[in-house]
Amino acid sequence: MTVARLRLGAQAVAVTIVAALLGLLIWKVAQGESEVTTELARGGTPAAPLFTLERLDGKGDLALESLRGKTVVLNFWASWCGPCRDEMPLLQQGSERWAGRNVVFVGIDIDDLRSDARSFLERYGVTYANVYDGKSSTVGRYGVTGVPETYFLDAAGKIRYRIAGPVEEAADLDQGIERARRGSR
């Protein structure tokens, strides 16, 4: 092999490596922000990313798609999170207040131990469906910035409103639900 060929080969390898690293960087940056975050910032109504996760009450899995046709209040939480403890009674009361009006509450427990999550739900007397996502598979897709965070989905599965941080008053919860219900009409 001549020196010129060797040099050409080395250059080709170097260019390929640089192109691959550049591609990886672009992919990572594109992945960094979820479509939901981008759409919500634009004032849009992005489709809620679908998931099928294990229910914490041991009754199998829950698929978001199975709730199509209903207004869904989707709350991300963790048992070790202080503000999640504060808002949990409001969410439970909300689920009771909106029961029978085609509104479903779903909790998604993230970055948590399964046993801690179950104890938490028992301690706060939470009766609505809660699913376990210890691997945080939904976090990136929803663009969750931290816990707690609550999304309000219309009957078509589109995100109509989001509360980043704790729900502090029942009125905030009702406002989010009303927006989602209006979107469904």
Add this chain to the structure above:
Amino acid sequence: MKLLALSLLALAFVGTAAASEASPTAAELESELVCPVCETTLDTSDAPVARRMKAYIRARIAAGDTKSEIKGKLVDQFGSTVLAVPPRKGFDLVAWVLPLAGLGIGVVAVGALAWRWSRVRGDALPAGGEGERLDPKLERRLDDELDRFDE
């Protein structure tokens, strides 16, 4: 004698590893597992979830679980990203292979360059240790110049 010493050393290592597997300490597990929120090892993290995981590890050790069982239970809940050192199988194998492949390519590249440079320098060296033979025209011109200088 050396062979005996090496065998004893190997036996001691295997014995320690087996003891660590059967009766792990909280400290060693905390250094081998990662907090899913702050992404540092548990022993350096004081995040609420890390504190809960440390308590869980202690409870599992007290219950008699082996090291693999405890790690397995945490991987089941948080995924393989909870392991500070990725497993040597599946996609995680890339984390092991890529640095070694990079090192191999680097060694080959450096070797090839060194070989090339040594060849280039070898070609440039005059044969038999004599000075480089000049172009006859240039040699004549040099002689003329030197003659003029002597005058």
